[in-house]
């Protein structure tokens with residue numbers, strides 16, 4: 001059976017979704033939709049998608065769609081995904097799952113109630129090294145996990161290697177809470193929180209400080225540039241480990257560096273997604289501990305999130321990421337903001 005898919009929101013990131021779904025066997029992109037007039041039509045032509053729409057409900061009414069990929073701006077994830085769910089359509093949603101924890105929980109509850117399959121595009125799980133790191137920790141290769149240091153570093157507020165943030169729309173909504181942005185935390189911190197909890201385990205408590213630095217410009221059009229640029233979070237994991245997680249857009253020299261080191265009482269792992277294989281994941285265990293030697297780890301290929309979503313629809317089985325998991329990561333985001341508002345107070349996360 002061919003899985004019939006649609007894309008909702010046809011901006012920058014949607015191109016990656018279209019290219020991947022056009023490559024995956026057993027699925028077909030049948031429609032796309034964007035609220036900006038003409039944008040979905042141009043996208044449909046570019047990616048050879050038969051139908052395009054400017055209204056999601058019309059698309060769901062007119063097309064026979066099994067699954068939709070929601071790639072709108074963050075604030076529109078909840079209404080877009082809930083519209084799909086109401087129409088009985090399985091949903092893959094971009095990260096962060098929603099703009100608020102309440103919306104994320106509503107999305108998870110509605111999908112569960114209608115027995116629909118869900119997926120959150122936590123794309124750093126696409127790396128075989130990430131999957132291997134989680135496997136090694138779960139298998140006890142590092143022993144008891146004690147200490148974690150993780151970071152997601154970007155530099156686009158300083159560097160123009162990705163274009164000028166003053167003029168590009170895709171940067172603007174990331175800079176303004178009025179656009180529904182949770183700043184660097186919602187944009188990339190969400191990946192780091194997912195990565196850390198996927199590899200190490202769920203967070204029990206956290207404390208966070210956040211900063212919105214002076215950029216020389218306070219507003220672009222009606223949008224005040226008030227979203228956070230830099231965040232430092234301290235985590236107590238449920239398994240007893242402690243750690244710090246950093247994320248910023250001011251990290252000169254780092255276009256997009258995602259890394260985590262995990263230290264246990266029998267060894268350590270060092271995952272850096274900037275480093276090419278076989279050095280993406282390195283281990284220091286056994287006899288190497290006394291010599292402080294790190295060995296590269298071979299990581300067999302693993303399916304990416306797009307393939308996992310298609311496979312879950314083909315097998316009618318929930319895949320590795322779900323709206324429940326997305327809502328848990330959303331709780332980390334929301335409690336980080338609450339902690340930051342209370343000068344970094346330690347907060348217990350909801351069960």
Ligand SMILES: NC(=O)c1ccc[n+]([C@@H]2O[C@H](COP(=O)([O-])OP(=O)(O)OC[C@H]3O[C@@H](n4cnc5c(N)ncnc54)[C@H](O)[C@@H]3O)[C@@H](O)[C@H]2O)c1
Nearest residue numbers: 009010011012013034035036071072073074076094123170
């Ligand atoms: N997983 C990743 O690594 C990754 C990377 C980049 C972006 N993202 C996420 O992808 C999403 C899109 O980011 P982008 O960079 O493509 O942004 P973008 O601004 O380039 O595109 C967003 C598109 O959504 C459309 N849109 C807004 N509201 C809509 C609605 N209600 N219905 C239909 N379309 C709507 C806009 O018109 C725009 O075309 C964001 O949630 C972002 O966080 C994820």
